Amino acid sequence: MNICVFLSAADLSETYTAPAREFAELLGKRGHSLVWGGSDVGLMKVVADGVQEAGGRLVGVSVTFLSDKARTGCDEMIVAKDLAERKAELLARADAVVIMVGGTGTLDEATEILELKKHGLHTKPVVLLNTAGFYDGLKEQFQRMETEGFLPLPLDSLVFFADEPAAALAYLEQ
Known part of the structure; x- marks a missing residue:
């Protein structure tokens, strides 16, 4: 399965990196491919490292203005001209979507993916990985x-909220 992961490129505490690493290792060990924003910094790097070390495939979709942060040594790297093209390419290459912790960019990606699903423009499963209750407020909203x-x-037909990495992957594999 090609699993698109939207997440932060920031350097974060173990509260967030440990579960992200766990999810990445599960993804790689189970033979899935990571489709992600292609950056080799912060949480994006943690997840890409974990997937690659566990034997999974990496498909990055960077964007022109961030190409200096793009990871080398991927199985495939695409460079989109802008953020809109990047989001479309990420979704097109994915069989499922997981939203991890992140800032405004991740929130933008999450809401667009859910809006497209709401209108029937895709039927891919979407999981919001609610690490350490990060998305409790969004879930309430x-x-x-x-x-x-x-x-x-x-x-529940738009998004599945998972508190743990194993629950997120189990939902996608069912």
């Missing part, structure tokens, strides 16, 4: 959107 009629589909 999505639940409010569902309760108050802002979502035309049940929330």
Whole structure:
């Protein structure tokens, strides 16, 4: 399976890097490919290292203005002209999507993926990996959107919230 992971390129504490590394190792050991933003910094590097060390394949999709941070030694590296093209390419190459901790870029990617799914423009499973309760507030907001009629589909048909890496991968493999 080609699993797209949206996540931060920031250097983060073990609270976030340990679960990301665990997910990456599981992904690689199970023979899946990582499709990610292609950067070789921060949490993106942690995940790419873990997948590669566990025998998984790496498919990076960088963007022109970040190409100096792109990882070398990938199985495949694509350089998109802008962020919109990058998101489209990431989704096109993925069989499933996992959203890990991140900042505004990750949040932008997550909401776009969910909006596209809401409108039936893709049917790929989407998992939000809620490491250390990072997305508790977002989950609460999505639940409010569902309760108050802002979502035309049940929330659980749009996204699965997993608290642990193994639960995220188990959901995708079912």
